[in-house]
Structure formats: C-alpha cells, structure tokens
Amino acid sequence: MRHVSARTRFGVVLVCAIVCLLSGSRLFAQAAQALRVVPLVHPDQVLVSFELTDGLTEEVRQAILSGLTTTFTYTIELRLDVPAWVDRTIATATVTSSVQYSNLEREHHLVRTIDGRTEEAKVTTDEGIVRKWMTSVDRLALFPTNLLEANREYYVRVSATARPSNSSIFWPFGSGTSAQAKFTFVR
Numbered sequence: 001m002r003h004v005s006a007r008t009r010f011g012v013v014l015v016c017a018i019v020c021l022l023s024g025s026r027l028f029a030q031a032a033q034a035l036r037v038v039p040l041v042h043p044d045q046v047l048v049s050f051e052l053t054d055g056l057t058e059e060v061r062q063a064i065l066s067g068l069t070t071t072f073t074y075t076i077e078l079r080l081d082v083p084a085w086v087d088r089t090i091a092t093a094t095v096t097s098s099v100q101y102s103n104l105e106r107e108h109h110l111v112r113t114i115d116g117r118t119e120e121a122k123v124t125t126d127e128g129i130v131r132k133w134m135t136s137v138d139r140l141a142l143f144p145t146n147l148l149e150a151n152r153e154y155y156v157r158v159s160a161t162a163r164p165s166n167s168s169i170f171w172p173f174g175s176g177t178s179a180q181a182k183f184t185f186v187r
Contacts, residue, residue, distance in 0.1 A: 150187035
C-alpha cells in the first residue's frame with residue numbers, strides 16, 4: 001500500500017477547493033447576467049429598473065397560452081453596504097407581474113402589483129407586450145431617499161421567482177435568480 005504524505009493530501013484538497021470556487025463563481029456570473037439591475041437616484045426617490053433576459057422561455061410561453069395564470073415575483077431590497085459586517089436591509093418591495101390568457105377572447109390579461117396593491121392592469125393581444133410586462137420594469141419609484149445617509153454605499157438587490165414553480169420546465173433557473181447593483185448616495 002502506498003503512503004501519501006500530508007503535504008500531498010493538502011495540495012489535492014487545495015486544488016479541489018479552488019476548482020469548486022471558480023466553478024461556483026462562473027455559475028453565479030451566468031445567473032447574474034440573466035437578471036440586469038439598474039438603480040437611478042433622483043432627489044426624492046430611488047428608481048429601479050431591471051430586466052430578466054431569459055425569463056419567458058418557450059415552456060413558459062406555452063403554459064401561458066394554455067390559460068394557466070403565470071406570475072413572476074420580484075423581491076427588491078435596498079441595502080446598506082457595511083464593510084466587514086452584515087449588510088443592513090433599509091427597505092423591501094415586492095413587485096408581481098401576472099398574465100392570464102383567455103382562449104375565448106384570444107387576449108392576455110396583465111396585472112402588476114407593488115406590495116399587494118394593483119398598480120396597473122391592461123389587456124393585449126401582442127405577445128411582445130406580454131414579454132416586456134413579465135420580464136422588465138423601467139424606472140419604478142420604490143424607495144424614498146430620506147431613508148438614505150449621505151455619502152454611503154448602497155445596493156439594490158432583485159430576486160426573481162415564478163409561479164407555477166412545480167417543475168423546472170416553467171422556470172429556467174430552478175428556484176429563482178437574483179442580481180444586484182451598487183450606487184453611492186451623494187447629497
């Protein structure tokens with residue numbers, strides 16, 4: 001039986017750990033690219049824009065066309081970047097985008113809610129509008145700037161999930177995806 005030194009075992013474990021870390025960061029980078037987040041600070045509000053680039057797959061589209069109500073839920077967190085400590089959540093908002101297709105009328109019924117309040121509803125026959133409605137938000141005023149301290153680093157983190165979620169065919173990311181974008185609040 002061949003004897004392996006402790007130094008050799010340590011080297012093998014170290015190489016395996018580095019490979020795992022590199023693989024994990026590559027997967028994280030791919031997931032982060034699927035959801036793009038852009039915060040924009042105005043004098044009174046932090047506006048948030050985001051786009052889920054691969055959210056409306058062919059499987060999701062087929063589920064929608066079957067008449068199944070499909071909902072994408074976006075949880076948006078405004079967080080204070082605290083070096084060498086746990087980041088602090090300043091505020092949270094939940095945005096849902098839902099669609100239900102009526103086979104009789106051949107129309108998509110769209111509803112967007114923010115924190116449970118219906119903000120907008122519309123009906124369309126255009127699948128391009130449905131795609132944009134379900135996968136993107138543009139300059140949504142979610143957080144007041146009076147919550148922020150001057151000259152501090154903040155970030156907006158968006159997590160996306162979908163319903164129905166009983167199978168990965170409805171959602172290409174399994175349990176969901178998330179991304180974040182930093183900004184400095186200057187006053």
